[in-house]
Amino acid sequence: MNIDSIRNGIVIDHIEAGKGMDIYHFLRLDELDCSVAIIKNAASRKMGKKDIIKIDSALDIDLDALGYIDPDVSVNIIENGELVRKMHVELPEKITNIIKCNNPRCITSVEQEIPHIFKLTDRSRGVYRCIYCESVPKHKM
Amino acid sequence: MRSLIDIIDLTPEEIDGLINTAEDIIENPEKYNEKCRHKKLATLFFEPSTRTRLSFEAAMLELGGSVIGFSESSSSSAAKGESVSDTVRTVSCYADIIAMRHPKEGAPMIASMRSEVPIINAGDGGHNHPTQTLADLLTIKREKGRFDNLTIGFCGDLKFGRTVHSLISAMVRYENVKFVFISPQELKIPDYIKSEVLEPNKISFSETESLEEVMPELDILYMTRVQRERFFNEADYIRLKDSYVLTNEKLTPAKPDMCVLHPLPRVNEISVDVDDNPRACYFKQVRNGKYIRMALILKLLEIE
Ligand SMILES: [Zn+2]
Numbered sequence: 250m251n252i253d254s255i256r257n258g259i260v261i262d263h264i265e266a267g268k269g270m271d272i273y274h275f276l277r278l279d280e281l282d283c284s285v286a287i288i289k290n291a292a293s294r295k296m297g298k299k300d301i302i303k304i305d306s307a308l309d310i311d312l313d314a315l316g317y318i319d320p321d322v323s324v325n326i327i328e329n330g331e332l333v334r335k336m337h338v339e340l341p342e343k344i345t346n347i348i349k350c351n352n353p354r355c356i357t358s359v360e361q362e363i364p365h366i367f368k369l370t371d372r373s374r375g376v377y378r379c380i381y382c383e384s385v386p387k388h389k390m
Numbered sequence: 391m392r393s394l395i396d397i398i399d400l401t402p403e404e405i406d407g408l409i410n411t412a413e414d415i416i417e418n419p420e421k422y423n424e425k426c427r428h429k430k431l432a433t434l435f436f437e438p439s440t441r442t443r444l445s446f447e448a449a450m451l452e453l454g455g456s457v458i459g460f461s462e463s464s465s466s467s468a469a470k471g472e473s474v475s476d477t478v479r480t481v482s483c484y485a486d487i488i489a490m491r492h493p494k495e496g497a498p499m500i501a502s503m504r505s506e507v508p509i510i511n512a513g514d515g516g517h518n519h520p521t522q523t524l525a526d527l528l529t530i531k532r533e534k535g536r537f538d539n540l541t542i543g544f545c546g547d548l549k550f551g552r553t554v555h556s557l558i559s560a561m562v563r564y565e566n567v568k569f570v571f572i573s574p575q576e577l578k579i580p581d582y583i584k585s586e587v588l589e590p591n592k593i594s595f596s597e598t599e600s601l602e603e604v605m606p607e608l609d610i611l612y613m614t615r616v617q618r619e620r621f622f623n624e625a626d627y628i629r630l631k632d633s634y635v636l637t638n639e640k641l642t643p644a645k646p647d648m649c650v651l652h653p654l655p656r657v658n659e660i661s662v663d664v665d666d667n668p669r670a671c672y673f674k675q676v677r678n679g680k681y682i683r684m685a686l687i688l689k690l691l692e693i694e
Contacts, residue, residue, distance in 0.1 A: 354493075380496070382496045
């Protein structure tokens with residue numbers, strides 16, 4: 250695939266350098282049949298270095314999940330070789346089943362059926378808390 | 391249909407409403423003794439807590455209602471692996487309101503999402519215990535006559551003490567409330583309480599290791615248990631435990647109308663000689679706990 254000329258697809262740009270692979274796995278891009286390019290450490294005027302992911306297919310991306318992992322990325326939608334839409338993600342108010350609560354005292358640790366839901370409680374610090382036990386997840390993913 | 395899971399589910403106006411009802415119950419108990427006739431409270435205690443369960447049951451009985459339930463999970467279907475949601479959906483076919491205690495944090499919230507009747511969180515692990523906070527608030531209101539312009543000292547285990555965290559969350563909503571946190575280094579108030587509760591509400595607070603030093607400033611002294619298992623080593627526990635024991639002698643410099651609260655049960659953090667001190671309010675707090683639970687049951691059942 251010519252990574253510069255996607256006809257119909259998505260470019261996830263301005264990924265913090267080093268997070269490209271995380272996002273690749275997190276969005277389950279490994280399960281896609283289309284071509285996917287991960288560009289690591291691309292030069293960026295704004296960020297110095299950045300990662301970029303190009304996906305040669307028009308798929309629905311979970312923008313909440315993306316916003317949670319890296320709120321600074323931008324998502325470019327390409328149709329017929331043209332940039333038709335540029336979207337900025339942000340920290341979502343609520344995320345469901347993206348991360349798991351790892352508090353051993355939480356009800357979700359004993360009941361498997363319960364969705365793992367986290368709420369943004371402090372936007373400036375990017376703090377999420379489990380809606381059941383209010384604990385903060387230890388790892389971001 | 392409303393449930394009470396966290397104290398901040400209630401607005402200050404709703405708390406005032408509950409306090410007014412509780413005070414009316416205290417003044418005119420006979421007016422209320424048939425209010426919940428033919429209504430049933432289910433007490434689902436997945437872990438034992440005799441005093442909380444008795445308080446709820448006494449509250450419902452004094453309203454003329456009746457009580458069903460279990461007092462530990464080994465005698466319930468939960469012991470056979472039933473989910474909280476299923477237990478609650480089943481029980482809500484029989485009862486009009488449920489008071490639930492569970493060792494896992496968030497269990498009552500799950501219950502409230504699936505229940506057909508109001509759920510009252512009667513304690514979920516180390517997390518929330520809103521009716522204890524309501525009992526604290528009713529006691530503060532009855533003893534001090536106000537929620538604003540108070541300096542409240544919290545003493546002991548401020549790191550794990552859920553009653554402390556809940557009362558702080560409830561009190562930051564009033565004007566000119568100051569907090570004094572008195573604890574050993576090991577049990578200081580957690581940083582997230584400062585950054586997420588105190589600082590956004592611009593609450594002034596101070597931290598100290600010495601109870602004696604701050605005693606004269608306090609309008610309320612909220613004592614908590616300092617538990618041996620919270621310390622890394624026995625030596626620290628032995629060194630510190632007596633600094634956080636309240637005695638009549640330590641109370642000498644306190645304001646005459648200061649009130650001493652404690653969520654009970656106590657171990658040794660308030661010496662028995664304090665019980666007859668006019669500042670001791672912790673047994674009144676127990677009694678107030680029953681009245682405020684009566685008010686809460688009426689509110690959630692929408693009985694006037
Ligand atoms: Zn949790």
